[in-house]
Amino acid sequence: xxxxxxxxxxxxxxxxxxxxxLRAAGHEVLDLGPAGPGSxxxxxxxxxVADAVLGGSADLGLLICNTGIGMSIxxxxxxxxxxxxxxxxxxxRFARRHNDANVLVLGAGLTxxxxxxxxxxxxxxEGFEGGRHLRRIGKIDAAPGTGA
Numbered sequence: 001x002x003x004x005x006x007x008x009x010x011x012x013x014x015x016x017x018x019x020x021x022l023r024a025a026g027h028e029v030l031d032l033g034p035a036g037p038g039s040x041x042x043x044x045x046x047x048x049v050a051d052a053v054l055g056g057s058a059d060l061g062l063l064i065c066n067t068g069i070g071m072s073i074x075x076x077x078x079x080x081x082x083x084x085x086x087x088x089x090x091x092x093r094f095a096r097r098h099n100d101a102n103v104l105v106l107g108a109g110l111t112x113x114x115x116x117x118x119x120x121x122x123x124x125x126e127g128f129e130g131g132r133h134l135r136r137i138g139k140i141d142a143a144p145g146t147g148a
Contacts, residue, residue, distance in 0.1 A: 001124060004058035006032040006045035008071070011064030011108040014116055018062065021117055027124070030058050046074035050081045053102050061103035062120065068107035075103050080141065087111065089122035096126035098133045 003022055007015040012034060019029045032048045034040045042065045052058040061083070063071040068085040075083035083103035084095035087110065095101035104123045106116050128134075 001060065002028045002030060002058045003060050003062055003124075004030040004032055004049045004052035005062040005064075006049045007034070007064040007108070008042040008045060008066070009034065009037055009039050010066035011071075011106070012037055014106065014108040014111070014113065015062070015064050017113050018064075018116060018120055022120075042070045043074040046071050046083075047078075049103060050075050050078040050083075054078065054080050060124065062106070063103060064106045064108050066107060066109040068105040068110070072105045075105065082137070082140070086119050086123065088115075089118045092119045092123035093126050096123055097129045098136075100128040100133070100137050 005015050005019055019031055022029050030052055033045060046063055049061040049063055053061045063075055063083065065071045072083050072085045075081050081103055082099055082101045083105050084099060084101035085105040085107070086092040086095055092104060104120060106119065111119065
């Protein structure tokens with residue numbers, strides 16, 4: 001699986017740790033930064049991950065900031081992106097099963113490395129159930145939005 005990753009400065013360490021684990025598990029990682037620990041603005045990194053998922057150069061996305069809230073808001077502004085901030089593996093499973101989430105968001109200040117990996121594994125392992133959930137996703141996709 002191809003996973004596009006990015007973070008802000010607060011999430012850089014966790015992003016690099018998870019990218020290494022993803023590669024070790026046989027996944028392809030498209031690391032979209034940032035390269036260093038200097039302060040950056042999370043919207044500048046949420047956009048490229050959303051573009052990679054929407055454009056097909058990544059199957060799924062992973063975004064990390066301190067709480068995950070900013071990245072979630074920024075990513076979900078893109079029509080077709082369903083970014084889910086998950087604190088537990090069960091949340092990640094249901095985000096994929098019922099919401100067809102295509103971007104996982106983590107809060108580096110809230111989630112340690114071990115739990116973050118468990119959440120990411122759960123997210124990658126699940127698929128969308130469809131059925132009644134497809135109708136609901138259609139309503140989200142049809143809702144007015146910026147498309148930006």
